[in-house]
Amino acid sequence: xxxxxxxxxxxxxRLTPARECVLNALLEAHRAMTAYELLDRLRDEGLPHxxxxxxxxxxxxxxxxxxHRIERLSAFVACTHGSDHHAAAFLVCRGCRTxxxxxxxxxxxxxxxxxxxxxxxxxxxxxxxxxLCAACAEAGTDTP
Amino acid sequence: xxxxxxxxxxxxxRLTPARECVLNALLEAHRAMTAYELLDRLRDEGLPHxxxxxxxxxxxxxxxxxxHRIERLSAFVACTHGSDHHAAAFLVCRGCRTxxxxxxxxxxxxxxxxxxxxxxxxxxxxxxxxxLCAACAEAGTDTP
DNA sequence: GCATAATTGTAATGTTATAACAGTTCGGCT
DNA sequence: AGCCGAACTGTTATAACATTACAATTATGC
Ligand SMILES: [Zn+2]
Ligand SMILES: [Zn+2]
Ligand SMILES: [Zn+2]
Ligand SMILES: [Zn+2]
Numbered sequence: 001x002x003x004x005x006x007x008x009x010x011x012x013x014r015l016t017p018a019r020e021c022v023l024n025a026l027l028e029a030h031r032a033m034t035a036y037e038l039l040d041r042l043r044d045e046g047l048p049h050x051x052x053x054x055x056x057x058x059x060x061x062x063x064x065x066x067x068h069r070i071e072r073l074s075a076f077v078a079c080t081h082g083s084d085h086h087a088a089a090f091l092v093c094r095g096c097r098t099x100x101x102x103x104x105x106x107x108x109x110x111x112x113x114x115x116x117x118x119x120x121x122x123x124x125x126x127x128x129x130x131x132l133c134a135a136c137a138e139a140g141t142d143t144p
Numbered sequence: 145x146x147x148x149x150x151x152x153x154x155x156x157x158r159l160t161p162a163r164e165c166v167l168n169a170l171l172e173a174h175r176a177m178t179a180y181e182l183l184d185r186l187r188d189e190g191l192p193h194x195x196x197x198x199x200x201x202x203x204x205x206x207x208x209x210x211x212h213r214i215e216r217l218s219a220f221v222a223c224t225h226g227s228d229h230h231a232a233a234f235l236v237c238r239g240c241r242t243x244x245x246x247x248x249x250x251x252x253x254x255x256x257x258x259x260x261x262x263x264x265x266x267x268x269x270x271x272x273x274x275x276l277c278a279a280c281a282e283a284g285t286d287t288p
Numbered sequence: 289g290c291a292t293a294a295t296t297g298t299a300a301t302g303t304t305a306t307a308a309c310a311g312t313t314c315g316g317c318t
Numbered sequence: 319a320g321c322c323g324a325a326c327t328g329t330t331a332t333a334a335c336a337t338t339a340c341a342a343t344t345a346t347g348c
């Protein structure tokens with residue numbers, strides 16, 4: 001959080017109350033949260049809590065690399081790697097919705113050939129592995 | 145479509161009218177369609193058209209590998225590779241919503257180490273590249 | 289034929305996301 | 319200090335996507 005504040009100072013970004021509240025919630029949760037869960041948090045903090053408030057804060061956080069959207073969950077997590085808008089892969093537990101973030105250093109074999117064959121311009125790459133984390137696999141969340 | 149009918153015969157799957165109508169729509173479209181677009185199609189064909197009809201047909205088609213869900217679009221495409229429930233990567237054009245499917249032969253470098261470190265069990269892998277297809281890049285869909 | 293499992297029909301509801309627009313605050317400029 | 323335009327906020331309304339629940343029907347194996 002201190003890191004984030006520093007980066008905002010440095011890059012002249014405005015970390016307004018709603019944005020800070022949303023980021024704090026994500027940092028504390030250590031798991032993916034939906035926009036509406038974040039709205040609840042905003043309400044608890046006495047901040048305005050109509051849907052656009054959360055979505056605007058999330059747009060800001062995602063745009064500047066402080067958070068990521070998890071497509072599989074229609075939900076959001078705090079970024080666990082400092083650097084700006086990097087490509088990443090996510091391990092998404094369907095049991096507890098925790099998300100582990102892994103840097104994505106290498107291009108993905110199999111996709112580049114199709115890309116070049118179709119001359120497709122990639123702007124964003126989504127890589128999400130859905131499954132069970134160690135704790136949920138142990139607990140048998142799949143076959144209760 | 146003939147192929148699909150053959151596989152259903154072989155595996156004793158019931159390709160009911162709603163399921164067939166939805167699959168036909170997807171095969172003809174050559175692009176991702178939402179559940180509600182498919183409901184319109186069902187209505188046009190005189191079939192029932194409440195949301196669960198489309199979602200149930202799509203569940204069937206996805207489960208048996210005849211279609212894929214594109215998370216980025218909350219939409220669905222027909223599978224362009226015959227074999228059953230294979231991993232795949234998708235090139236998703238944000239201009240025209242066409243989707244190119246690429247087989248995903250190799251594991252993704254960078255994600256396995258995190259997987260094993262966290263002892264995470266992967267059940268499904270989502271790989272979607274969002275960008276512009278050649279036609280849309282040409283047409284300048286991004287800066288109109 | 290009869291039990292069972294799979295599928296269908298339908299209403300109601302829940303969840304996720306955006307459009308639109310008036311008002312306010314911020315930062316740079318003169 | 320006063321003004322401008324850009325960024326941001328507050329709010330209402332609505333669009334788009336998805337599921338629950340339950341009764342009714344149809345297929346399949348014995
Ligand atoms: Zn990150
Ligand atoms: Zn878990
Ligand atoms: Zn496929
Ligand atoms: Zn296109």
